Amino acid sequence: DGPRALAAVDLGASSGRVMLGIVADGRIEMVPAHRFGNRLERVDGHLCWDLDALWAEIRHGLSAAHGLAVSRGLEGIAAIGVDSWAVDYALVGPEVCATDGPGERTRDDAPVPGSGHRLTPSSDPCSAPGPGRRHGEVIAYRDERTDGVADHFSRTVSREQQYALTGIAQQPFNTLYQLVADDRLADLPAGSTLLMLPDAIGHLLTGRRRTELTNASSTGMLSVGGADWSEELLVSAGVDRELLAPFIAPGDVLGTVRPELGTELGIGEVPVIAVGSHDTASAVLAVPATGPGPVAYISSGTWSLIGLELTDAVATSEALEAGFTNEGGVDGTVRFLQNVAGMWLVSESIRQWQDDGLDVDLEGLLVAAAAEPSARALIDPTDPQFLAPGQMADRVIAAARSVGADGTGLSRSTLTTPAHVVRCILESLALTYRDQLATACRIAGVPRPERLHVVGGGSRNALLNQLTADALEIDVVAGPTEATALGNLALQAAALGTVPAGRASIRELVRASVDLKTFRPSTR
Numbered sequence: 069d070g071p072r073a074l075a076a077v078d079l080g081a082s083s084g085r086v087m088l089g090i091v092a093d094g095r096i097e098m099v100p101a102h103r104f105g106n107r108l109e110r111v112d113g114h115l116c117w118d119l120d121a122l123w124a125e126i127r128h129g130l131s132a133a134h135g136l137a138v139s140r141g142l143e144g145i146a147a148i149g150v151d152s153w154a155v156d157y158a159l160v161g162p163e164v165c166a167t168d169g170p171g172e173r174t175r176d177d178a179p180v181p182g183s184g185h186r187l188t189p190s191s192d193p194c195s196a197p198g199p200g201r202r203h204g205e206v207i208a209y210r211d212e213r214t215d216g217v218a219d220h221f222s223r224t225v226s227r228e229q230q231y232a233l234t235g236i237a238q239q240p241f242n243t244l245y246q247l248v249a250d251d252r253l254a255d256l257p258a259g260s261t262l263l264m265l266p267d268a269i270g271h272l273l274t275g276r277r278r279t280e281l282t283n284a285s286s287t288g289m290l291s292v293g294g295a296d297w298s299e300e301l302l303v304s305a306g307v308d309r310e311l312l313a314p315f316i317a318p319g320d321v322l323g324t325v326r327p328e329l330g331t332e333l334g335i336g337e338v339p340v341i342a343v344g345s346h347d348t349a350s351a352v353l354a355v356p357a358t359g360p361g362p363v364a365y366i367s368s369g370t371w372s373l374i375g376l377e378l379t380d381a382v383a384t385s386e387a388l389e390a391g392f393t394n395e396g397g398v399d400g401t402v403r404f405l406q407n408v409a410g411m412w413l414v415s416e417s418i419r420q421w422q423d424d425g426l427d428v429d430l431e432g433l434l435v436a437a438a439a440e441p442s443a444r445a446l447i448d449p450t451d452p453q454f455l456a457p458g459q460m461a462d463r464v465i466a467a468a469r470s471v472g473a474d475g476t477g478l479s480r481s482t483l484t485t486p487a488h489v490v491r492c493i494l495e496s497l498a499l500t501y502r503d504q505l506a507t508a509c510r511i512a513g514v515p516r517p518e519r520l521h522v523v524g525g526g527s528r529n530a531l532l533n534q535l536t537a538d539a540l541e542i543d544v545v546a547g548p549t550e551a552t553a554l555g556n557l558a559l560q561a562a563a564l565g566t567v568p569a570g571r572a573s574i575r576e577l578v579r580a581s582v583d584l585k586t587f588r589p590s591t592r
């Protein structure tokens with residue numbers, strides 16, 4: 069077989085990309101076809117994602133990926149896969165769109181300033197016949213509409229019962245709680261469908277409505293093991309089963325690009341393959357692990373998802389207490405992990421400082437933070453108080469507690485410079501990783517791993533990698549940085565038969581495709 073070109077659409081909370089992957093000789097070469105900003109903005113009183121703008125960027129990116137493939141002498145892209153952050157969804161009506169637009173959005177206030185550049189003007193996702201019309205915006209999981217909902221819902225179905233049913237940690241933003249808080253559900257026309265964000269994009273691409281299984285687990289409504297929705301939770305939350313689309317497993321073909329869209333983008337009727345559409349599922353698939361023993365990883369980006377790859381869920385009361393989740397992975401695996409606020413703490417702090425007129429950026433701050441002595445002040449990056457956007461540096465400073473050299477608590481900390489705040493965040497992350505990985509191993513009954521893999525954009529952070537190696541006293545293997553896109557592409561390649569199926573051969577492909585860097589504990 070000759071080289072094959074594939075396109076990964078990978079949406080992150082602060083940026084998205086369409087990545088061209090050229091699979092040849094047992095490796096994947098990744099070529100960025102299009103990168104674009106993404107951010108939260110307030111619409112009709114809620115923090116939302118601008119799906120129309122994202123869709124315009126995706127279309128542009130797919131054409132660009134195709135063009136790049138052709139310029140390399142290939143026939144064009146042979147398949148597409150889509151992933152994004154979890155838990156968020158679009159409500160899509162039954163009707164086939166005509167040519168009229170979706171109507172004006174009313175903005176309450178200026179968009180939340182973000183790191184992304186201005187998005188290109190919105191294009192109407194309904195301009196071509198095929199996909200159903202979207203009802204309202206895609207409300208973002210950081211919106212405050214879910215405040216207090218999880219507590220309230222636990223009076224109907226106890227926390228213990230929810231965990232026994234799903235194995236999913238009760239994060240305030242789980243789709244289940246978002247739906248309980250979603251007052252639009254009552255007014256949906258019959259035949260409407262809830263589509264998780266990547267599935268909504270798959271629907272725009274193909275016209276098909278499916279629920280990809282890894283992301284379905286993030287809803288908090290799928291039963292442990294992923295065989296079906298939990299009837300008890302659907303009924304208790306007032307979610308009509310009719311609203312949910314049939315499941316599709318990662319690696320299966322969703323459909324082909326709608327003919328008019330294929331012509332418009334110049335890509336033809338390309339197959340769209342369901343990948344691990346929860347970005348963390350794709351990222352964990354691309355962990356370049358070898359050998360026996362459970363794989364320990366951090367998928368490091370806006371969030372730091374730290375945990376183990378297991379074959380069975382651990383939905384015990386201990387796991388519930390410790391806040392661990394059992395998300396569905398590719399290849400029948402379970403992602404037993406903890407959500408730790410990751411680089412979000414740093415990027416939101418930087419946003420505050422920049423809004424305050426300070427001339428700071430991530431690179432400069434990391435250099436300055438590396439030169440600082442230990443901050444001797446810590447925060448708890450799993451604390452839900454850090455979920456919402458805004459004034460992050462102030463919140464970190466207010467939450468930080470000084471600790472003595474022996475680790476015991478002292479009085480309030482005095483974090484005075486941005487570099488000191490960043491140092492405090494990174495040290496807090498490293499110590500949290502140490503504690504959470506130890507807890508994961510204890511609860512899952514597995515031995516302490518020999519190494520920890522850090523993948524995703526956050527694996528570029530050499531200071532954090534070194535602090536992590538020092539805190540855990542094991543090797544930290546950093547990379548790939550584009551793990552999510554790579555996992556997305558690798559699963560497409562396996563689905564097309566270009567590489568053998570199964571995560572062992574996919575990881576071999578990953579290892580052959582990227583450079584890794586090992587950070588050893590300084591004390592060794």
Ligand code: LRH
Nearest residue numbers: 153154155347348371407
């Ligand atoms: C990371 C992520 C994470 C979820 C959160 C909502 O992008 O998908 O796995 O918990 O976003």
